Amino acid sequence: MAETSEITLLRGNEAVGAGALRAGCRFFFGYPITPQNELFEYMAQHLPPAGGTFLQSESELAGINMLFGASATGARCMTSSSGPGFTLLSEGLTALAAAQLPAVVVCVSRAGPGLGRIASSQADYRLATRGGGHGDYRCLVFGPASAQELFELTCRA
Numbered sequence: 001m002a003e004t005s006e007i008t009l010l011r012g013n014e015a016v017g018a019g020a021l022r023a024g025c026r027f028f029f030g031y032p033i034t035p036q037n038e039l040f041e042y043m044a045q046h047l048p049p050a051g052g053t054f055l056q057s058e059s060e061l062a063g064i065n066m067l068f069g070a071s072a073t074g075a076r077c078m079t080s081s082s083g084p085g086f087t088l089l090s091e092g093l094t095a096l097a098a099a100q101l102p103a104v105v106v107c108v109s110r111a112g113p114g115l116g117r118i119a120s121s122q123a124d125y126r127l128a129t130r131g132g133g134h135g136d137y138r139c140l141v142f143g144p145a146s147a148q149e150l151f152e153l154t155c156r157a
Helices: 012-022 037-046 060-072 084-088 090-098 123-130 147-156
Strands: 027-030 053-056 077-081 104-107
Touching (some): 027 060, 060 077, 060 090
Parallel strands (some): 027 053, 027 077
């Protein structure tokens, strides 16, 4: 008898959400911004049936502080943003680092001129890898190259 294997096709943002759920993430706080809206929508749909909490915050600042609170209780939690929204998370990232609290923060990089310039840049990447905000800290940063790696590295994070 031939072996059969199931193949699931997911877009990148969905792969991140599926990986987070598989790893036990039960709290998502965030504010919608393109191009991470697919992840936002995925978590809104799939987290509550898994026994988790999805909460749309009024801003990225509120979302990262909600994440801080959930992390302080020991919960597996995450947020996501993109471009200028990720910049707004930097103060909260600093606070998380200072308190030595773990959390998953996803930056979905924009492929075009999302920062208001004519030419695209690597500002999202540089902000994540160089550490924004205050203090002397570095975050673990994963740079997946495929939807499969998005799933696997989100599980690892």
